[in-house]
Amino acid sequence: MNFKLIINIALHLLRARLKQTVVAGVGVTFGIAMFITLVSFMNGLNDLLDGLMLNRTPHVRLYNEIKPSENQPISYAENYKNNTNFIASVKPKDRGKAIYNCKSIIHDLKQDKRIVDVAPKITAPVFFNSGTIEISGVINGIDVLAEEKLFKISEYIIEGQIPDLLENNSIIIGKGLANKMLLKKGDIIKVTTSKGNLASLKIVGISQVGISEIDDVMSYTSLVTAQKLLGEPTNYITDIQVKAFDITTAPALAKEFALKYDLDAIDYQTTNSQFETGSSVRSIISYAVGIVLLIVAGFGIYNILNMMIFEKMDSIAILKATGFSGNDVKWIFISLSMVIGIAGGILGLVFGYVFSSIIDVVPFNTAALPTIKTYPVNYNPMFYVIGITFALVTTFIAGLFPALKASRIDPVEIIRGK
Amino acid sequence: MSNIVLETKGLTKYFYDPIQFQVLKSIDMSINHGEFVSIVGKSGCGKSTLLYLLSTMDTDYEGEIYMHEELVTGKSDKELAQIRNEKIGFVFQFHYLLSEYNVLKNVMLPGMKLNKLSEEEIEHNAMQHLKTLEMQDQALKMPNQLSGGQKQRVAIARALINNPLIIMGDEPTGNLDKKNSDIVFDIFKHLTQDHNQTILVVTHDNDFAARTQRTITMEDGRIIT
Ligand SMILES: Nc1ncnc2c1ncn2[C@@H]1O[C@H](COP(=O)(O)OP(=O)(O)OP(=O)(O)O)[C@@H](O)[C@H]1O
Ligand SMILES: [Mg+2]
Numbered sequence: 001m002n003f004k005l006i007i008n009i010a011l012h013l014l015r016a017r018l019k020q021t022v023v024a025g026v027g028v029t030f031g032i033a034m035f036i037t038l039v040s041f042m043n044g045l046n047d048l049l050d051g052l053m054l055n056r057t058p059h060v061r062l063y064n065e066i067k068p069s070e071n072q073p074i075s076y077a078e079n080y081k082n083n084t085n086f087i088a089s090v091k092p093k094d095r096g097k098a099i100y101n102c103k104s105i106i107h108d109l110k111q112d113k114r115i116v117d118v119a120p121k122i123t124a125p126v127f128f129n130s131g132t133i134e135i136s137g138v139i140n141g142i143d144v145l146a147e148e149k150l151f152k153i154s155e156y157i158i159e160g161q162i163p164d165l166l167e168n169n170s171i172i173i174g175k176g177l178a179n180k181m182l183l184k185k186g187d188i189i190k191v192t193t194s195k196g197n198l199a200s201l202k203i204v205g206i207s208q209v210g211i212s213e214i215d216d217v218m219s220y221t222s223l224v225t226a227q228k229l230l231g232e233p234t235n236y237i238t239d240i241q242v243k244a245f246d247i248t249t250a251p252a253l254a255k256e257f258a259l260k261y262d263l264d265a266i267d268y269q270t271t272n273s274q275f276e277t278g279s280s281v282r283s284i285i286s287y288a289v290g291i292v293l294l295i296v297a298g299f300g301i302y303n304i305l306n307m308m309i310f311e312k313m314d315s316i317a318i319l320k321a322t323g324f325s326g327n328d329v330k331w332i333f334i335s336l337s338m339v340i341g342i343a344g345g346i347l348g349l350v351f352g353y354v355f356s357s358i359i360d361v362v363p364f365n366t367a368a369l370p371t372i373k374t375y376p377v378n379y380n381p382m383f384y385v386i387g388i389t390f391a392l393v394t395t396f397i398a399g400l401f402p403a404l405k406a407s408r409i410d411p412v413e414i415i416r417g418k
Numbered sequence: 419m420s421n422i423v424l425e426t427k428g429l430t431k432y433f434y435d436p437i438q439f440q441v442l443k444s445i446d447m448s449i450n451h452g453e454f455v456s457i458v459g460k461s462g463c464g465k466s467t468l469l470y471l472l473s474t475m476d477t478d479y480e481g482e483i484y485m486h487e488e489l490v491t492g493k494s495d496k497e498l499a500q501i502r503n504e505k506i507g508f509v510f511q512f513h514y515l516l517s518e519y520n521v522l523k524n525v526m527l528p529g530m531k532l533n534k535l536s537e538e539e540i541e542h543n544a545m546q547h548l549k550t551l552e553m554q555d556q557a558l559k560m561p562n563q564l565s566g567g568q569k570q571r572v573a574i575a576r577a578l579i580n581n582p583l584i585i586m587g588d589e590p591t592g593n594l595d596k597k598n599s600d601i602v603f604d605i606f607k608h609l610t611q612d613h614n615q616t617i618l619v620v621t622h623d624n625d626f627a628a629r630t631q632r633t634i635t636m637e638d639g640r641i642i643t
Contacts, residue, residue, distance in 0.1 A: 002531065002533050005530050012516075015518070317514070318516055321502065321510075321514070322531070322576065323499050323504070323532070324503075325496045325500075328531075412476045416470075
């Protein structure tokens with residue numbers, strides 16, 4: 001088959017019906033542009049909301065939970081070994097929150113190929129003293145550099161610098177806490193631990209996560225400062241935070257590590273299940289709307305081609321009389337449709353990109369998200385690939401049926417009809 | 419190779435709508451190379467129907483059609499299209515040009531479809547044909563800018579572009595005045611005499627028929643002479 005000639009004929013037929021062609025093309029352009037814009041924006045939002053939790057939450061967290069011993073003393077007694085024992089009034093056993101052997105566990109985890117990195121952490125409940133009042137809160141002793149690498153905490157520091165935490169006896173406190181206690185950067189804050197230790201720490205920064213329950217109680221300090229504050233040795237760690245390369249492996253990793261290191265482990269999915277559902281619903285909605293738009297555009301093409309075939313009966317009869325087969329005629333109309341699809345689709349991608357860029361610069365200020373200044377947009381090239389593929393598939397199908405109809409036109413009937 | 423360009427054996431056709439009706443009744447005919455043949459007969463006797471069968475556009479018939487002793491009957495749509503493209507030039511009563519292309523491109527199109535010569539050669543040949551039909555000045559006009567007689571001449575040039583075995587015409591002068599039909603007749607005459615072109619024309623014009631080499635008369639679906 002001579003495709004050059006077939007495309008040439010298709011283009012001439014299109015040019016003779018320029019207005020309808022443009023209308024059909026605009027339909028596709030609009031559909032694709034909307035699809036790209038919607039999907040980019042929705043995914044931008046998803047990323048933002050995911051990031052809100054994902055970036056702040058370890059994929060796997062290893063810790064010691066306060067719980068009753070799994071093996072009560074009676075199960076060690078030979079006499080009652082084969083009995084079913086009921087024990088009333090079991091109390092939890094405090095094995096201490098410290099993770100024993102944490103150095104070697106961390107070393108071991110760092111060797112693991114599935115893991116990006118590991119950040120040790122100490123969490124401890126404390127009281128912040130301001131004059132006569134005491135406000136309860138939490139102090140997080142963090143490995144400043146590892147924490148920054150894994151969880152980008154600097155994004156939530158609205159005053160001060162993360163590296164300042166490396167100084168001895170420095171602390172970054174939540175915005176809510178600072179507001180309540182009328183403290184600002186550079187002030188000194190008094191902290192009392194649950195064991196009664198008292199320390200004065202210098203505020204080197206203010207953090208704001210955007211969730212007031214966190215901002216009202218949270219504070220950060222270095223591991224060393226926290227250990228000193230709590231009166232614990234330098235190997236005292238309460239949490240090991242793990243970030244995996246592939247977040248979907250987190251539940252499996254959690255199980256594996258819990259067993260291997262005899263610790264409690266919780267994975268990201270368990271902690272944040274409600275976020276996942278929200279994200280997938282938003283994705284589904286945006287894809288559904290985009291696809292509906294394209295199907296509407298497809299029907300537009302279908303109608304216009306049908307109309308064109310009706311008008312071009314004579315031309316089709318002449319083509320067939322002069323030696324074009326039904327198959328040639330079919331390809332003429334399919335390429336006609338594909339030309340509309342390709343031109344409309346590519347323009348749609350361009351407009352989709354332009355619209356996304358416009359959304360990208362629209363100001364979006366919310367107290368909850370201090371680092372976000374404009375609406376979020378995800379420019380994933382995959383959306384553009386999906387968009388153009390779908391445009392081509394839709395226009396091909398929309399063109400196929402009219403093309404088959406055209407290929408079956410009997411030239412004798414048309415010529416006789418004159 | 420024998421001298422017979424086109425031959426039919428027992429060609430029979432029925433129409434079934436609205437009632438069964440036999441249009442063609444076992445037609446046997448043959449046309450020799452270089453002949454200029456006309457078909458005449460009363461309106462409705464089946465001349466056009468016969469021509470559509472011979473042109474391979476209508477395949478719903480009984481009997482056999484041979485072109486150059488090759489059986490045409492029963493070939494696929496694709497093969498028949500190839501035959502129409504290469505071996506048959508068709509001229510209709512109404513001009514039937516593609517309104518999207520100019521005169522030159524209209525003439526070139528079957529040549530481009532055949533794809534045996536380069537575009538330049540096809541264009542050269544098309545201009546040559548337009549020149550012999552005294553249409554070279556109109557080559558770049560669109561079909562709707564031409565008179566009826568001029569359109570018919572373009573259609574003839576298009577029929578000639580692939581050097582067909584046979585040119586078929588269904589009342590090619592039916593829509594033209596005396597002067598223009600004389601021009602078309604002279605062109606056909608010139609083609610048979612100078613280029614040994616085989617031509618088969620259905621006509622109502624007795625004058626026209628009388629001047630052809632051989633006249634086939636049809637009546638009621640049969641050939642009577
Ligand atoms: N599609 C059809 N369905 C049924 N009958 C048809 C059809 N086409 C033609 N006929 C009939 O077949 C007969 C032959 O028609 P045809 O067009 O071949 O006549 P013709 O000899 O060319 O006439 P004219 O000189 O008027 O052009 C006519 O009686 C016509 O009514
Ligand atoms: Mg007729």
